Amino acid sequence: MSDLVLDSKIPSGPLEQKWDHFKLGAKLIAPNNKRKYTVLVVGSGLAGASAAATLAEQGYDVKCFCFHDSPRRAHSIAAQGGINAAKNYQNDGDSVERLFYDTIKGGDFRSREANVYRLAQVSTSIIDQCVAQGVPFAREYGGLLANRSFGGAQVSRTFYARGQTGQQLLLGAYQALERQIALGAVKMYPKTEMLDVVVIDGHAKGIVTRNLVTGQVSSFAGDTVVLATGGYGNAYYLSTNAKGCNVTATYRAHKRGAYFANPCYTQIHPTCIPVEGDFQSKLTLMSESLRNDGRVWVPKSRDDKRQPADIPEGERDYYLERKYPSYGNLAPRDISSRAAKEACDDGRGVGESGLGVYLDFADSIKRLGVDTIRERYGNLFDIYRTITGEDAYQRPMRIFPAVHYTMGGLWVDYNLMSNLPGLHVLGEANFSDHGANRLGASALMQGLADGYFVLPYTLPVYLASVDKKKASYTTDHPAFKETEAAVNAQLQRLLSIKGKRTVTSFHRELGLLMWDKCGMSRSEAGLREALQKIPAMREEFWQNVNVPGSGDCLNQSLELAGRVADFLEFGELMCVDALHRTESCGGHFREESQTEEGEALRDDANFAYSAAWEYKGYGAEPELHKEPLEFEKVHLAQRSYK
Amino acid sequence: MNFHLKIWRQRDADSAGQLEDHEARDIPPSASFLEMLDIVNEGVTLRGDEPIAHDSDCREGICGTCSLTINGVPHGNFKAGIATCQLHMRTFKDGETIYVEPFRAKAFPIVRDLIVDRSSLDRIIQAGGYVSVRTGSAPDANALPVPKQSADLAMDAAACIGCGACAAACPNGSAMLFTGAKLSQLSLLPQGQAERGQRAVAMVRQMDKEGFGNCSNIYNCSAVCPKEISASFIARMNREYVLSGLTAGLSNNPTRGNGE
């Protein structure tokens, strides 16, 4: 490998002891010195809110920013299914080792062992913490915590709060954050969008923001910047993400020197409500916990337009059960999604568009009674009825895969610091512990692990490494003025075009292309085509977009335009990454690389690394850096869920 | 489907606002209310005008961002248990005139058009809507069993999405359902006991300070609540408040509405 190799700063020693060793040897900041350090936390979802609250408790001077009107509205709120932890409360053989192994395997052997092991270790503390905060997790009749099995796990390690787990966890973190705000330990800046990172002498030392109500562009100086700004699934326009999710914070940090790792690793979730029409603004997830009791099928013959109830048992293809007898309907997300696509590509899809498969509860209702099913999934059946007008107690749900989560993100080392010193990245925004595919109920775990239990220990490594006296800056430093000027210039440019197309029309056009060429399956020809089209789309955007109004007040078109401008550059990076990775792995399925049975075929000899891309200028080919993945504990195996 | 819309436009908090007429044409019945507004806004933008500002994010009824008063009703429906984003055009009559206004309450100043500032709700939480537990100091989660009944009831209360429809629907602009839900959640759980008394007093005081009104037992709050939070949590709040007042010698304001 001639390419540049990255240092991930993994502590030495056996895997099981790395984190403990690290903590023992780690530098500490003296209590009375902590308040002298200003930490700028951008994002207040699970990762950001938990980090901001914990760092403030520890005594740091914390400023926290989000574009929402309240930290409680972050997209984390929408997570339904649950959060994993290796508590083994069910005594079903779970352990830190097993959660570690499942996560590595689920990620198709493309994640960093040391991080995943640490994640599994701290998972148990997360549950303790959340319960102590008053998070009302589901309980058994004896009063102890209930668990369910989730997303292809063979043990019951998922904790949940009805279908609103993300909401309850976020409210727990939000309340901890609000407490620190009331104490004056955190200064909160809602409705404030970070639009750039300020780099001084090669270190991230501040941010430039826009107040979304007044339009005011301002600078904030800090000793370190923490990005916890979520994922970029909306590069596809339609996804299960909230409308506001975007790549701006991480992409603009990328343009300032932070490497973007594995951008092509995106997760397509198998159980979402199918698309209805062009007007559709987002897709709705049906929690995959439904697959615990629902059976997935399509008709055996093509173009079978009969009502589901009229299709006899013998003429149904329960394809997941057929292809993956040991996991059946619980096969991991990437595998289930691809299988649905295959069935639909084969002309056996259901619903008007033919882009759907059935998720059928009839057998479970027969076995467990309708009340049990209602108790378990009532709110999901209600959501389904509100959106489709159909009653899933009477007829099978129609589901189809949709973009859901992004495993790629800014590259970070073991300390959650980017290659750009001083820039830390948490939650879905970093390239994370999920490798090429994330297991269900593991994102909430990772976000909270990063914020509550990892960063508070790793942040001092950076802070203690810089000479505070020499490296403290105020916003009077010219770098702030220059960055502010650049931000203002882009805002003015967007406002001055006043062309003929709306921002949304570009977003939708890009999204369709990404879904088609860089979605559930990717090919060299398709990716090359996308790489031709995206720059042209971007050119047109900068000639012909219409952003009405002005910048000195609330202007939602302007907010969106900035985000779509970034997606129009970032989409290209996703395709570059997807094109270079000629293997299939996890959520990245290259048509050229499959087994005889059509399963993803990895190429460990050539691709057992994380790809971290360096920005080289607008429209220029980015430069590849590699972090080789060394597995000391697990044995690389072709993933099989048969 | 076609609709005639009368939509509230207001440049900022200090300007006067008025209803503006808009036509929504060729709207698919399966579009959501917000998707209908998206379609209208695309048209407005193409005409070179400024689109109608309105808030939304998750568009699946959980983030609590969307906040429209539709035909006089916050989230558009009594007893439907949905947020604006879950309202579909198939529930309207073709050709209907629809009034679209922001959530209105004294404690929710208008930011622009249909967007209001609900930070008053955050400040109620800041006053005491939490359990003071430092990260890393928690005992094992199963060390303290919680009866399933209490846990379930706490979850019923915790389901609140903080949208503020309760206050917008109340003729007194009261946020008692919001506050009562958080107080009830925490007082039903053993983890919330230590701070129980001071929490009730502090949150209720903040509520008053923000300019939210009192409860006069109308229960519009519960009727428009997307999560169908029960008004019995208001009664619970009143009990908490009275109890805490008594124990802390603060009983000078013992009855605050009588929600039971």
Ligand SMILES: Cc1cc2nc3c(=O)[nH]c(=O)nc-3n(C[C@H](O)[C@H](O)[C@H](O)COP(=O)(O)OP(=O)(O)OC[C@H]3O[C@@H](n4cnc5c(N)ncnc54)[C@H](O)[C@@H]3O)c2cc1C
């Ligand atoms: C529908 C759905 C269901 C899910 N269900 C599950 C589940 O059951 N289990 C599970 O483990 N995971 C689930 N996930 C995934 C999980 O919810 C997310 O990965 C996780 O919550 C992300 O948390 P976060 O803190 O990283 O980001 P977010 O919660 O997205 O927070 C991002 C924050 O950054 C702020 N922000 C972003 N950009 C800027 C900017 N430029 N300036 C200022 N602020 C900014 C936002 O305001 C927000 O506060 C689900 C995801 C979806 C979409």
